[in-house]
Amino acid sequence: MFLRLSAVETSGRGASEDSALLKGRKVGFSDFLHKLVSSQHLCQHLDTQKILQRRSRLSREEEEKSLVSSVNTETSQMKPSDFDYLKVIGKGSFGKVLLARHRKQGGYYAVKVLQKKIIVKRKEQRHVMAERSVLLKGLQHPFLVGLHFSFQTPNTLYFVLDYVNGGELFYHLQREGSFPEPRAAFYTAEMAMALGYLHSLDIVYRDLKPENILLDSEGHVMLTDFGLCKEGVAIGGIMHTFCGTPEYLAPEVLQGHPYSPAVDWWGLGTVLFEMLYGLPPFYSRTKAEMFENILHAPLQFRSGASQPARSLLEGLLERCVSKRLGESRDLEELQEHPFFVSINWDDLLARKVTPPFIPKVTGPCDVSYIDPEFTLQPVHTSVNEKCPIGATSEAFPGFSFMNPAEYETAELVS
Numbered sequence: 001m002f003l004r005l006s007a008v009e010t011s012g013r014g015a016s017e018d019s020a021l022l023k024g025r026k027v028g029f030s031d032f033l034h035k036l037v038s039s040q041h042l043c044q045h046l047d048t049q050k051i052l053q054r055r056s057r058l059s060r061e062e063e064e065k066s067l068v069s070s071v072n073t074e075t076s077q078m079k080p081s082d083f084d085y086l087k088v089i090g091k092g093s094f095g096k097v098l099l100a101r102h103r104k105q106g107g108y109y110a111v112k113v114l115q116k117k118i119i120v121k122r123k124e125q126r127h128v129m130a131e132r133s134v135l136l137k138g139l140q141h142p143f144l145v146g147l148h149f150s151f152q153t154p155n156t157l158y159f160v161l162d163y164v165n166g167g168e169l170f171y172h173l174q175r176e177g178s179f180p181e182p183r184a185a186f187y188t189a190e191m192a193m194a195l196g197y198l199h200s201l202d203i204v205y206r207d208l209k210p211e212n213i214l215l216d217s218e219g220h221v222m223l224t225d226f227g228l229c230k231e232g233v234a235i236g237g238i239m240h241t242f243c244g245t246p247e248y249l250a251p252e253v254l255q256g257h258p259y260s261p262a263v264d265w266w267g268l269g270t271v272l273f274e275m276l277y278g279l280p281p282f283y284s285r286t287k288a289e290m291f292e293n294i295l296h297a298p299l300q301f302r303s304g305a306s307q308p309a310r311s312l313l314e315g316l317l318e319r320c321v322s323k324r325l326g327e328s329r330d331l332e333e334l335q336e337h338p339f340f341v342s343i344n345w346d347d348l349l350a351r352k353v354t355p356p357f358i359p360k361v362t363g364p365c366d367v368s369y370i371d372p373e374f375t376l377q378p379v380h381t382s383v384n385e386k387c388p389i390g391a392t393s394e395a396f397p398g399f400s401f402m403n404p405a406e407y408e409t410a411e412l413v414s
Helices: 015-025 029-033 048-052 057-071 116-121 125-135 169-176 181-200 262-277 287-296 307-316 331-335 345-349 404-413
Strands: 083-091 095-102 108-115 147-152 156-162 213-215 221-223
Touching: 083 108, 108 116, 116 125, 116 156, 125 156, 169 213, 169 262, 181 221, 181 262, 181 307, 181 331, 181 345, 262 307
Parallel strands: none
Antiparallel strands: 083 095, 095 108, 108 156, 147 156, 213 221
């Protein structure tokens, strides 16, 4: 179930550590299939408090019902032949990810083509539908994935998402070893806003790691992979499911204790630590030792990070959940921390802050940050349906969806 990333020269990591890290954890199938995200400038005029304002559960349910009823009548018109498929940009056990162009509208998208039979065989329907459900919440946020369409044929599921091509955060960490503190602060702030927004919708992300963080063509962060998200968990709510990537698991998850949205702030701390130091905070070549480190080892800092950075890491990587930064007032607590003193949160949300690094891409067809192992594969076999129609056609009821904005565009074009 693992995808291989292209080999990239690294600096700042020991060769043996880097080799073990790459072999031990990079990169799961869903890590690429779900890291296809929005490059559109959404919510440019929303202020921080408005976008984080919590809506009542009843209100959200009514909005979702209204959204579904307004678009599902038209989704039967969407079909694979509506797109020209240009490049394979990812591959895994369930299918492929394709760079595609809409034939009538002309827009470029990332299309996940997933085989139902394999998903059902591996009992992954829940994760696939969880991602769709989270996307259907109308996540109009500048640092989260945007769903344009989802549709299905008797044997195949299609997610049509915004395509960004600035590369994984992990790719850039591989290449550079670590980031200067201002760059790490910028990425951490954008990730924090995305997590805070999810929490305001009672959604816990649960799987923050560099492989699930992309940069768009302008250098802004985009969170991906909603397959492990858990809905309906308010601040203060608890969950019991064990999931996530070992290096980034919070202690309460490892111990099998109930946990809350605060697991995401632990995850943010691990990613920040890795951006500053090149490896996760409790990393070991053996899982058993790494788990023991997460549960008991002291947090050790090497030279280089400022006192505010260390203070933030200590707050986020606090084993006692009740004392962890973000546990009581969520994003607001992080925004008040001295590490982010230079961040204008409203400008950040509006994408008015110039990113510290801008990927060198020439356009949507520039796939230079994507492994040639994928992009050199032939496309035509990716969308063919060769399996006979079976019971799997009934395993994903209500999957089809069309973004209302896309419906309006389609009406104008047709």
